[in-house]
Amino acid sequence: MKAAIGAVVGGSLTKSLEVRLEGGHTAALGQYVSAPLDGGAELVGMVTDVLLRSAESGPTSWPPPVGEDPASQLLREVLLDTAVYTAIEVNPYLEVPDDGSEPARARRLPRHFAPVALADQQSLNRAFQVGEERDAFRLGTPLGMDEVMLHVDVEKLFERSAGIFGKSGTGKTVYGLQFLDALVSHSRRAASPPEKTVALVFDMHNDYGEYIKFEGGQRRSLKGMHRSDVALYTLDPGTQVVDGQVVIGTRDIEPEDIEILQSAAEFTGAAVDVSHECHARFGAQWIDEILEDDPSPAVIRKLGLDGDGEVANWAKVASRMGAHSGSFENLRRGLRRLVRQPFVQRGSAGFSGVIDHIVRTLRGGKSVVIQFGRLGNNLTGYMLVANMLSRRIWREYRDETEKAHSDPARQPNRLVIVIEEAHKFLDRAVAGQTIFGQIARELRKYNVTLLVIDQRPSQIDSEVLSQVGTKFCLQLDSEADVEAVVGGISGRAGLRQVLASLESRRQALVFGHALPMPVVIRSQELTRDYQPGASLRERLDPTPAAANGSGGRGLFG
Amino acid sequence: MGNESPRVVEASLRSFVCAYPQYVEEPFRLGQLVVVREGRFPVVGVVADAASGPEDPTRPLQPPTGAGGRSAAQVFAGEPHVRLLLRTRVTVVSCAYVEGEACRAVPPPLPPPLFALVEAPSGPETVAATGRGAFLAALVASPLCDDAVIAATLRQSALAHGPAARTFAVDAGKELARLLKAEPARLASILRGVAT
Numbered sequence: 001m002k003a004a005i006g007a008v009v010g011g012s013l014t015k016s017l018e019v020r021l022e023g024g025h026t027a028a029l030g031q032y033v034s035a036p037l038d039g040g041a042e043l044v045g046m047v048t049d050v051l052l053r054s055a056e057s058g059p060t061s062w063p064p065p066v067g068e069d070p071a072s073q074l075l076r077e078v079l080l081d082t083a084v085y086t087a088i089e090v091n092p093y094l095e096v097p098d099d100g101s102e103p104a105r106a107r108r109l110p111r112h113f114a115p116v117a118l119a120d121q122q123s124l125n126r127a128f129q130v131g132e133e134r135d136a137f138r139l140g141t142p143l144g145m146d147e148v149m150l151h152v153d154v155e156k157l158f159e160r161s162a163g164i165f166g167k168s169g170t171g172k173t174v175y176g177l178q179f180l181d182a183l184v185s186h187s188r189r190a191a192s193p194p195e196k197t198v199a200l201v202f203d204m205h206n207d208y209g210e211y212i213k214f215e216g217g218q219r220r221s222l223k224g225m226h227r228s229d230v231a232l233y234t235l236d237p238g239t240q241v242v243d244g245q246v247v248i249g250t251r252d253i254e255p256e257d258i259e260i261l262q263s264a265a266e267f268t269g270a271a272v273d274v275s276h277e278c279h280a281r282f283g284a285q286w287i288d289e290i291l292e293d294d295p296s297p298a299v300i301r302k303l304g305l306d307g308d309g310e311v312a313n314w315a316k317v318a319s320r321m322g323a324h325s326g327s328f329e330n331l332r333r334g335l336r337r338l339v340r341q342p343f344v345q346r347g348s349a350g351f352s353g354v355i356d357h358i359v360r361t362l363r364g365g366k367s368v369v370i371q372f373g374r375l376g377n378n379l380t381g382y383m384l385v386a387n388m389l390s391r392r393i394w395r396e397y398r399d400e401t402e403k404a405h406s407d408p409a410r411q412p413n414r415l416v417i418v419i420e421e422a423h424k425f426l427d428r429a430v431a432g433q434t435i436f437g438q439i440a441r442e443l444r445k446y447n448v449t450l451l452v453i454d455q456r457p458s459q460i461d462s463e464v465l466s467q468v469g470t471k472f473c474l475q476l477d478s479e480a481d482v483e484a485v486v487g488g489i490s491g492r493a494g495l496r497q498v499l500a501s502l503e504s505r506r507q508a509l510v511f512g513h514a515l516p517m518p519v520v521i522r523s524q525e526l527t528r529d530y531q532p533g534a535s536l537r538e539r540l541d542p543t544p545a546a547a548n549g550s551g552g553r554g555l556f557g
Numbered sequence: 558m559g560n561e562s563p564r565v566v567e568a569s570l571r572s573f574v575c576a577y578p579q580y581v582e583e584p585f586r587l588g589q590l591v592v593v594r595e596g597r598f599p600v601v602g603v604v605a606d607a608a609s610g611p612e613d614p615t616r617p618l619q620p621p622t623g624a625g626g627r628s629a630a631q632v633f634a635g636e637p638h639v640r641l642l643l644r645t646r647v648t649v650v651s652c653a654y655v656e657g658e659a660c661r662a663v664p665p666p667l668p669p670p671l672f673a674l675v676e677a678p679s680g681p682e683t684v685a686a687t688g689r690g691a692f693l694a695a696l697v698a699s700p701l702c703d704d705a706v707i708a709a710t711l712r713q714s715a716l717a718h719g720p721a722a723r724t725f726a727v728d729a730g731k732e733l734a735r736l737l738k739a740e741p742a743r744l745a746s747i748l749r750g751v752a753t
Contacts, residue, residue: 058741071752075745078730083738 002117008035008110009087016048016089016494017109019116023081027088029501030143030509030520032119035110040098043110044119044127046518048494049089059083090116091494093517096126103127103516121148127516128152135189136537137182139510140521150519151537154186157470157514158197158416161440161450165457165485166474171506172453173207174526175472176418177221178535179451180208183416184226184367185533193365194413199451200362200393201369201418202386205376208369208418209242214526223369225532231361233354235343235385236373244357246370248388249349250287250339255279258334260387260434264380264424265334270327277321278331287335288346290314290328341381355389359396362415383424390417391435394448401446415448422452423459432461440464458484469513475502563647563675565593568668572650572701573602575675580609580643582629585675588709590683591649595673598656600665601686602649603710605701609645618643649675650702652695653686662691683717690729697736704743707733708750715751726751 005025011017017035021027031047054060064075092106103126110116119127124142128151136151157179164172164179180199187196201208201222209232212221223230223242232242255275258265262272278286281302289299295312299305303320305312318328338344358368370389375381397412404411417439419425425436439448441464450468457465458480465484473485482499486492489511498520499509506525511518524535563584567574573593577584585591585604593600611618621632621639633640654665678686686692696702696710711729715722730748737744 056738056741058739062741062745064745069752071749074726074730074752075748077727078734078744078748082731082734083741 002034002120002123004115004117005033006088006116008112008114008116010112011090011092011109013092013106013109017043017045017092018051019088019090020053021081021086021088023085026086027118028144030498031145032124032142032148032519033088033090033116034096034119034123035114035116037095037108037110042096042098042123043092043106043108044094044096044103044123044517045090045092045106046494046498046520047088048091048498051087051089052084053087054084056083089494091518094127096123100126103129118145119148124148124150129516135186137179138524138535138537139519140506140508140523143507143520143522149537150521152470152510152514154182154536158183158414158449160469160513161452161467162470162472162512162514163422163450163452163454163457163465163468164472164474165454165476165481166472166508167455167477167504170474170504171508171523172455172474173205173212174214174506175474175508175523176451176453177208177212177526178524180222180367180418181225181532181534182536184222184229185536185538187365187367188226188229189538190365193363194411196365197414197416198362198365199367199416199418200358200390201367202382202389202420203369203371203418204382204420206371206373209371212526217528219526219528219530220532222367226367229365230367230369231358233358233368233370234373235370235381236375237342239371239373243361244354246343246351246354246385246389247349248344248351248385250291250344250346251284251348252351252388253287253338253344253384256391257384257388258331260383260425261334261338261380263427263429264383265337266330267334268327268330270324271331271334274318274321274323274327274331277323281321285347287339290317290332291335291339338380338384341378341384342375343381343385351388355392355396358389359393362393363412365413379421379424382421386419387425387434387436390419390439393417394435394439394446397448398446412447416451417448418451418453420453422450422454423456426452426460426464428461437461437464440467455481457481460484462487470515471510471512473499473502473509473511474507475499475504563645565669565671565673565675566646568671570651570664570666570668571695571699572605572648573600573669575647575649577645577647579640579645581645584609584645585647585649585677586709586713588706588711588713590678590686590710590714591647591675592678592682592686593669593673593675596667596670598654598665598667600651600669601653601655601660601678601682601692602651603692603696603702603706604647605650605699605706606648607645608648609643612642612644647675648701650696650699650706652692660685660688662686662688662694664695680717680719683714687714687717687725687729690725690732693729693732694736697733704747705750708747711747711751 006019006021009018009020027047034042034044037043059079065072094103095106096103135154137154139150164175166172190196208222210224211218223232233244233246235246258275259272282289295317300312315325318325361368400410400412425434439450476482486495506523509520563575563577565573566576584607589604591602624632651664653662696707715726718725
């Protein structure tokens with residue numbers, strides 16, 4: 001029997017429930033409470049506000065003296081929890097039946113004076129439907145409820161795209177690492193590669209390789225924890241190659257890859273149009289052609305400039321293609337900068353081979369981390385690589401998924417693409433063109449979803465953001481970012497208050513597809529002895545062999 | 558003879574008057590809890606007033622002649638018959654009664670019997686009767702009880718609660734706060750009387 005902390009005194013299903021706290025009890029923002037409903041069910045909700053109320057106006061109009069004399073002390077003590085009291089506002093989220101059937105959105109309220117208690121582990125497990133028979137990601141402990149651990153069904157979490165949002169230094173990367181740790185640990189249990197969920201991580205700051213820098217020291221990271229289940233690729237030629245190196249040939253770059261770089265590489269809109277024109281006229285080697293000092297005979301011939309008797313130059317080429325020479329030069333300048341990147345080579349550099357290798361690795365059930373080494377601060381390079389790889393890998397998945405309609409055995413395993421600085425790929429201007437916008441909008445159609453990690457969610461196209469299924473929101477400073485994250489969901493006024501009250505580290509508001517109701521949690525700590533799979537609560541295996549193993553309980557306990 | 562307990566001489570459901578057989582200098586004190594054990598329902602009450610005077614109200618008391626500079630005690634010692642012509646009467650507001658094992662903090666269903674003895678309750682009886690302050694409702698509702706009576710009652714009852722006196726005072730104060738929710742100034746006045 002849970003100890004009541006107060007009683008229902010009013011409220012509304014569409015707004016919030018008001019609970020008057022009993023003397024000596026407190027409740028904090030983000031805590032979960034439960035109250036009995038008629039007919040053997042329980043309402044579970046979250047504290048979204050704490051109120052100081054007075055039963056009558058007298059005590060607050062004429063408050064007791066602040067002195068420490070016995071009379072004043074007694075008067076204050078007497079008035080507390082009688083004439084004045086503390087109340088909490090609770091967002092009613094779920095109706096959890098006692099018979100173990102599926103929880104549903106709350107459609108009724110407890111009666112007046114129904115006892116309200118802090119929710120316990122059992123209530124929350126029932127609410128989140130994470131019994132012992134399913135693997136679950138350990139989200140963390142609800143604020144102020146250190147004895148309770150919240151879990152979320154791993155399968156459901158990876159089912160749709162997810163996002164981790166928070167300003168710099170709030171712990172996005174640590175959350176991302178724990179998320180991926182759970183993903184890899186969960187996949188290891190799968191019987192065959194097609195059943196494994198894998199991740200393709202574009203690791204801008206080298207956080208998901210062997211080690212991650214953390215609080216002045218370092219911790220084992222994804223590759224370090226799951227050596228045989230994670231393949232490490234690098235773009236930096238100066239880095240020791242672990243599983244492979246990514247090199248891009250200029251012939252692999254398509255105009256769609258230039259589009260996404262428009263703002264990062266300072267291409268004008270007209271220059272992007274010219275890139276399409278060049279690609280159409282000069283084919284796969286279009287970049288090599290236009291980066292020559294003078295137009296090649298092939299270019300001159302293709303444009304029909306060889307018959308006019310004048311010396312052909314790039315201005316004439318631009319003119320013949322109907323482009324402004326300034327735009328043409330803008331394109332050439334940008335491409336010159338691009339080919340100076342250490343991972344870009346002129347001509348064909350075996351990029352297709354790298355793609356094939358990565359796809360085979362992913363299909364084989366291994367996750368892939370692509371590290372940028374010393375190039376991590378080069379946003380243009382990051383965006384180019386992430387977009388090029390993702391687009392081509394997505395095409396492979398799309399083709400396989402479509403073939404699987406007639407041959408289910410070809411169904412590819414589930415892929416989660418992890419991108420940082422996501423707003424650069426998903427802002428309003430480019431979200432329509434990038435592969436990431438398309439993946440987000442298509443949901444899980446081709447078994448590919450996103451994990452976006454970003455500090456400026458307000459910069460992400462709202463349509464894309466609305467397709468992010470589960471959102472992990474750490475502290476956000478900007479009002480626009482807060483609004484972007486919680487906008488459009490019911491009870492957002494309360495959630496906005498909760499989000500505004502988060503501390504700068506290890507506290508997050510999590511809500512969306514994988515959770516039946518929003519949760520405010522303190523995440524697990526990344527300790528020195530953090531073990532692989534520590535963020536995964538594995539299901540209790542009911543087989544006799546497992547029961548007799550080290551985790552099971554023997555005949556005599 | 559001077560220590561003889563008073564007896565009920567007037568009784569109603571809400572209050573009763575008890576009288577000592579003679580004049581006593583120190584009758585039950587203001588706010589003190591008293592109990593009438595006789596009758597079907599033993600009654601617990603609170604002393605709201607005490608008055609001393611002539612047995613026959615038509616014959617007002619005159620200062621003794623030739624008393625000179627003698628004190629009251631010397632006067633009574635010199636003229637012991639005078640004490641028998643005087644009476645001390647105590648007005649009590651009923652605030653609880655006992656039914657079986659339970660002490661109910663409401664006025665009794667029957668008035669206490671006339672001539673029944675009125676006594677001070679034991680410590681445990683006081684604790685049982687005052688509990689968390691439920692008995693205060695009858696006092697607040699009675700026109701016979703002013704703030705001083707309530708404050709004195711709380712102060713004296715707290716003594717019976719021993720180490721839990723402070724807890725009793727706070728609990729009873731909270732009950733009083735509910736009863737006087739529209740009169741914060743009166744509540745403050747009573748609690749000031751309790752704390753001091």
